[in-house]
Amino acid sequence: MKALPALATTILVSTLACLPALAQTPDMQVTAADRQQLVDSLSREVDQRYVFPDTAKKVAASLREQQARGAYERITSARQLAEALTQQMQATSGDRHMRVLYSDQPIPESKPAAAPQPEDVSRRLDMARSSNFGVQKVEHLPLNIGYLELDGFWRAKDAAETLAAAMTVLAHTDALIIDLRNNGGGDAGASTLLASYLFDTRTHLGDFYYREGNRIEQRWSLDVVPGLRYGQKRDVYILTSKDSFSAAEDFAYLLKNLKRATVVGETTGGGANAGEDVRLLPHFAAFMPLSRLVSPITKTNWEGVGVTPDLKVCAADALRMAQVTILEKRATLEQDGARLGELKQRIEELNKGKPHCTS
Known part of the structure; x- marks a missing residue:
């Protein structure tokens, strides 16, 4: 899954998967007893907590069956065992959010309403600032088209000031393009915040x-x-690719179905379920969806199927296509001859620059 490198978020990212301590450290060896205990704990938690009860039973049963068949008996690496269990869960459920995580540091028992540690907050904010809170580009394109590129949705309360600055710059454009082609997800609250501007x-x-x-x-x-x-x-246009995932898909899906935006590009990755870390053993946790998003229009979501674009083109051609579509629509309404000439000239320039798409 293509995701933000470090976000503790509503829709997508596991906090444990983001901790620096998980990388570049010696692996722990697991015994047969460890494997059995982990599979038992994982199966139980999935069965009791995964958002879709019927699928939860299938996943839990498949894990127990694989363990009984000896599918994991040669695995002695903790990380490799976590990967194998992740693959099994995702293959059975079709849910790319589900995964098992290994930590070389003991995972503390969960405590209700525990306040985040100051160092964790500071680290998260440093990472958010280093990515400009997901805002990678704000541009005024020819003929007053606004362009906003976001590569992630950081926590709304952290990103609000930066998103507000971007939207203020773009406030007087005639149409807006929001580029989520390289956006792997993040905080549903930030998706809600950005949608609220529209x-x-x-x-x-x-x-x-x-x-x-x-x-x-x-x-x-x-x-x-x-x-x-x-x-x-x-008019608002949203650019997508196969790498657009989770909160990025949420934003595209809700605006598409509310008829507030036109989606241009590729079908997205297909991750709609919201989850969190569930501690299994001192060194293992599972990230699993405990809730799901539902559209008031479709009564469902995009899990496993992705968001289908209104205008399907390869990701590399999405920005050009969105501009052409905006300008062609404007040209049909334009009565001023000089202005119409400018529109036609720009459309011709864009069509000459059409990229070659290999897929």
């Missing part, structure tokens, strides 16, 4: 369904956003 009134974006307690949490656009609101009268 509506004039409070809008029902979707719901989170939680297996625990069989409860639903509604999700609405924000009444107030920092900076200038873009509003919903101007």
Whole structure:
């Protein structure tokens, strides 16, 4: 899975998978007893907590069956065992979020409402700042088209100021292109924040369904956003690729189905379920979806199938195609001869630069 290198987030990223201590350290050796204990613990947690009960039973059964068949008996490396169990869960469920994680440092027992340690907060913010909170490019393209490239959705409270600055710069453009082709996911709250700039009134974006307690949490656009609101009268285009995943897909899916944006590019990766780390043993945890996103329009989500673009082109051609589509639509309404000439000239320039797509 293509994902942000270090985010403790709502939709996608496991906190344990991001800790520096997990990399470049000696591996732990596992015994037959360790393997059995891990499979037992993993099977139990999946069966009881994974968001889809029927799939949970299938995954748990497949893990126990593989263990009984001796599929893992030659694995003595903790990391290799975690990888093997991850592959088995993903193959059975089709859910790329599911994984087993190994930590060379003991994983503490979970504590309710534990406050994050200051050093963890500081490290997360340093990483967020080093990536400019996901904002990689803000441009004013020819003929007043705005362009925003995001390679990730960091926590909304951390990214709000940077996103507000970007949206303020783009506030007076005639159309907006949001590029998520290299966006592997992140925080659903940041997706909600960005979407809120694109509506004039409070809008029902979707719901989170939680297996625990069989409860639903509604999700609405924000009444107030920092900076200038873009509003919903101007066209928005979202660029996607096969590498667009999780929170990036969330953003594209909700805006597409609310008829607020046109998606251009490739079908996305297909990760819609939200999860968190579940401690299994002192050195092992599982990241598994405990809730799922549901669209108020489709009554489902994009898990396993991805978000299908409205205009399907290869990722390399998506930016050109979005611009051409914007300008062609504008040309059909333009009555000023000189302005129409500018539009046609720019369309011709873009069509001459069409990239060669190999797939």
